[in-house]
Amino acid sequence: MLDLPERFSITTSIAYANNKPGLHTLYEVIGADALARWYRMCGVPTRFLTGTDEHSINIAQAALDEGRPTREFVDEKVALFKVAEAALGITPDRFIRTTDPDHVRVAQEMVRRAHANGDIYLGTYEGWYCPNEGFRNVTDVVETASGTICPNHPDVPLQWLTERNWFFRLSAYQERLERHFADHPDFVRPEHRRNEMLGFIRGGLEDFSISRERTPGDWGIPFPIREDGSSSEFADGTWDPAAGKIYVWYDALINYITGAGFPDDPAMFARWWPADLHVIGKDIARFHTIFWPAMLWSAGLEAPRKVWVHGWLLAQGERMSKSRGNFLDPIDFVAAFGSDGARYVALREAAFDRDSDVSWDAFTRRYNADLANDFGNFVNRTVSMAGRYLGGERPAPREAAESPLGTAWPAARDLFVAKLEACLLHEALAALWEFVGAGNRFVEVEQPWVIARAVKAGENGAAERLRAVLGDLVEACRLVALAVAPVMPGLAPRVMEQLGYAHEYAADGNGGPPLLDELRWGAHAGQVGMLTAPVPLFPRLEIEAALPGEIPATATGPA
RNA sequence: GGCUGGGUAGCUCAGUUGGCAGAGCAAGCGGCUCAUAAUCGCUAGGUCACAGGUUCGAGUCCUGUCCCAGCUACCA
Numbered sequence: 001m002l003d004l005p006e007r008f009s010i011t012t013s014i015a016y017a018n019n020k021p022g023l024h025t026l027y028e029v030i031g032a033d034a035l036a037r038w039y040r041m042c043g044v045p046t047r048f049l050t051g052t053d054e055h056s057i058n059i060a061q062a063a064l065d066e067g068r069p070t071r072e073f074v075d076e077k078v079a080l081f082k083v084a085e086a087a088l089g090i091t092p093d094r095f096i097r098t099t100d101p102d103h104v105r106v107a108q109e110m111v112r113r114a115h116a117n118g119d120i121y122l123g124t125y126e127g128w129y130c131p132n133e134g135f136r137n138v139t140d141v142v143e144t145a146s147g148t149i150c151p152n153h154p155d156v157p158l159q160w161l162t163e164r165n166w167f168f169r170l171s172a173y174q175e176r177l178e179r180h181f182a183d184h185p186d187f188v189r190p191e192h193r194r195n196e197m198l199g200f201i202r203g204g205l206e207d208f209s210i211s212r213e214r215t216p217g218d219w220g221i222p223f224p225i226r227e228d229g230s231s232s233e234f235a236d237g238t239w240d241p242a243a244g245k246i247y248v249w250y251d252a253l254i255n256y257i258t259g260a261g262f263p264d265d266p267a268m269f270a271r272w273w274p275a276d277l278h279v280i281g282k283d284i285a286r287f288h289t290i291f292w293p294a295m296l297w298s299a300g301l302e303a304p305r306k307v308w309v310h311g312w313l314l315a316q317g318e319r320m321s322k323s324r325g326n327f328l329d330p331i332d333f334v335a336a337f338g339s340d341g342a343r344y345v346a347l348r349e350a351a352f353d354r355d356s357d358v359s360w361d362a363f364t365r366r367y368n369a370d371l372a373n374d375f376g377n378f379v380n381r382t383v384s385m386a387g388r389y390l391g392g393e394r395p396a397p398r399e400a401a402e403s404p405l406g407t408a409w410p411a412a413r414d415l416f417v418a419k420l421e422a423c424l425l426h427e428a429l430a431a432l433w434e435f436v437g438a439g440n441r442f443v444e445v446e447q448p449w450v451i452a453r454a455v456k457a458g459e460n461g462a463a464e465r466l467r468a469v470l471g472d473l474v475e476a477c478r479l480v481a482l483a484v485a486p487v488m489p490g491l492a493p494r495v496m497e498q499l500g501y502a503h504e505y506a507a508d509g510n511g512g513p514p515l516l517d518e519l520r521w522g523a524h525a526g527q528v529g530m531l532t533a534p535v536p537l538f539p540r541l542e543i544e545a546a547l548p549g550e551i552p553a554t555a556t557g558p559a
Numbered sequence: 560g561g562c563u564g565g566g567u568a569g570c571u572c573a574g575u576u577g578g579c580a581g582a583g584c585a586a587g588c589g590g591c592u593c594a595u596a597a598u599c600g601c602u603a604g605g606u607c608a609c610a611g612g613u614u615c616g617a618g619u620c621c622u623g624u625c626c627c628a629g630c631u632a633c634c635a
Contacts, residue, residue, distance in 0.1 A: 015635095056634075056635055057634080057635095058634060059635090170632095192563065192564060193630095195562095196631090197630090199563080199630070200630075200631075200632080203631075203632095205632085206632060206633095209633065248634095249633070249635075282629080284635080287633090287635095311629095317628095349571085351572090354565095355628075357571080362571075362584090365584060366584080370583095370584095372595060372597085373595075373597060373598075374598090376597095377594055377595055378598090379594095380593090380595065381594035382593085384593055384594060386593095433583090440597095440598060443593075443594090443599085445599090447591080447593085536595050539595070540595050
C-alpha cells in the first residue's frame with residue numbers, strides 16, 4: 001500500500017506566548033498531532049515537537065506594562081497553552097519553550113557556528129520603529145502632515161532608531177537555496193507556496209539582523225560574542241549585557257534542533273534530524289523555507305526535508321486573530337464538541353492547504369451530519385441490531401471478496417492514507433466518510449430487520465445471511481474507528497469496547513499493533529468477542545442550543 | 560504597480576487531455592423502522608464573475624474587463 005518511513009520527525013511552529021491560545025493557533029497543532037499519531041499507530045518511531053516562542057520584545061514589553069516579571073508572565077501564558085492542548089488531546093513528545101535552558105545553549109551555539117563560518121558580521125540596522133509593532137519597513141509607513149506614522153497605530157509616534165547589530169550573510173546562500181529548491185521539488189508544499197518562496201529567492205536575498213542591542217527587561221538570549229569576537233560570557237557564567245541579545249526570530253527557529261537533541265546528544269540528533277515535516281502557517285513561510293535552511297547550512301547541518309504551509313482560519317472572510325477578537329477559545333470549543341469532535345470538525349471543516357472560512361454554525365452542522373448522524377448512528381444501529389438479533393456474540397465479517405463493504409474498503413482506505421500523507425487532512429476524512437455512507441446504504445439494501453423476521457419464520461439460510469450482514473457492518477465500524485483514530489484518538493477505544501475488541505494503543509497512539517495490519521478487512525475475523533449494549537458516541541447537538549452563527553468575540557485584550 | 564492564486568447551486572467546494580454542469584450540507588417530498596427526529600431514495604435549486612474570440616462543440620483554451628485573496632525583507 002505504501003512505504004512507511006523508518007522514523008517520522010514532525011514539528012509545528014512554536015506559538016507566540018503573549019495571550020491565551022485561539023483555535024486558529026492550535027489548528028496547526030491538531031493537524032500535526034493527527035499526523036504524528038498516524039505514524040505512531042503505524043509503528044513508525046515518531047517524534048512530535050511543539051511549544052512556545054517566548055523571547056519577543058512585545059512579550060517583554062507586555063509584561064513590563066503589567067508590572068510583572070517577564071518569566072512569570074510567560075509561565076502563565078504557557079500554562080494556558082498546555083491546558084488547551086491537553087483538552088484537545090495533543091500529545092507532543094516534547095513541549096519546547098524557547099526559555100528552556102538547553103534551548104538557550106543551542107541558540108548560542110548556532111551563533112558561534114555562524115560566526116566561525118564567517119556568516120555573521122557587525123553592521124548597522126536603522127529604520128522606523130513603532131513601539132507597538134517594532135521596526136517597520138519604509139513601504140509600511142505613511143507620510144502625513146504631522147510626520148511619519150504607522151498605519152496600524154496612527155496615534156503612536158514613530159521613532160527613527162539606529163542599532164548596531166550582527167547580520168547574517170543570507171546573500172551568500174542564494175545559489176544554494178535555488179539549487180535546493182530545484183533538487184527537492186517537495187521541499188515546500190503546497191506548490192503555490194513553493195513558487196512564492198522561489199520568487200522571493202530569485203528576487204535577490206539581503207542579509208538580516210540576528211541581534212538586538214537592548215530589550216525591555218533585559219529579556220532574551222544573551223548574544224554569546226562581543227564585537228571584538230571574544231566570548232561574552234563572564235567567569236561566573238553570566239553574560240556581558242553590552243553584547244546584546246539574539247534576535248527572537250533567529251532564536252525561535254532553532255527550537256527545532258534543540259528539540260531533536262542538538263548538540264548535547266549526537267545519537268538522538270542523528271536519529272531525529274533532519275525533521276521530516278515542519279507544519280507552519282503561510283505568514284511565516286519565508287523564515288522556515290529560506291532563512292532557516294541557510295542558518296542550518298551555516299552551522300554544517302541539514303535542512304528539514306519538507307515544510308507544509310497551511311492557511312488561515314477565517315471568520316466571515318477575516319483572519320481569526322486575537323487582536324481582531326474574532327477567535328474561538330479552544331476550551332469553549334472542546335466543551336461544545338468534545339475533544340474528539342473538536343479535532344474532527346476543525347480538521348474536516350477547514351482545508352489544510354488554504355484559507356478556510358469557518359463558523360460555529362458550520363462546525364455544528366458538520367458535527368451533526370458526520371459524527372452524530374453518519375458515523376455515530378452507524379455504529380449505534382450496528383451494535384443495536386447485532387445485540388438484539390444475535391444476543392451479543394460478535395458476528396464475523398465475510399471474506400472481502402464476498403462482501404460489498406469488504407470489496408469497497410481497500411480503495412477507501414488507500415485514498416484516506418494517500419491524502420493523509422499528502423497533508424490533505426480534510427480530503428482524507430472525506431474519503432473515509434464516503435465509506436461510512438456506503439455502510440449506511442448497505443444497511444438499507446440488506447434490511448437486517450427483515451432478515452431477522454425471516455429467521456424467526458424459520459426461513460432456510462436466513463440466520464446465516466443475518467450473521468454475514470451484521471458481521472460486515474461490525475467490521476466496517478472497526479475499520480473506520482481505527483483509521484480515524486489519529487484524528488479522534490478517544491473514539492477508537494469506545495468503539496472497540498462496544499464491538500468487544502481490545503484497544504492496545506497507548507493514549508498517544510504508541511504501542512499497539514501496526515495500524516496498517518489492523519486496517520485489513522477481516523484482520524480479526526477468527527476472534528471471538530462479545531458486543532456491549534449500544535452507547536451513543538456523539539450526542540446530536542441542537543443548533544439553537546449552540547452559539548449563534550457568529551464566531552464569539554472572546555478576546556481579552558490586544559495581542 | 561509587478562507577480563501568483565481564485566470567482567461554478569442558499570453554504571462549502573469538485574470538475575482530468577475541450578464532449579450532455581457535479582458532490583456534501585441546508586431545503587422540500589416519499590420510503591423504512593435497526594438506529595441519536597436517525598437513515599435510504601427522490602425533487603428542487605446554475606447567465607459556470609463580465610465581454611469578446613478560437614472551435615462542430617468552451618466551466619475548461621485565447622484576449623480584455625471587474626471583483627476577492629496571497630507574495631512583493633527583519634511584530635511574532
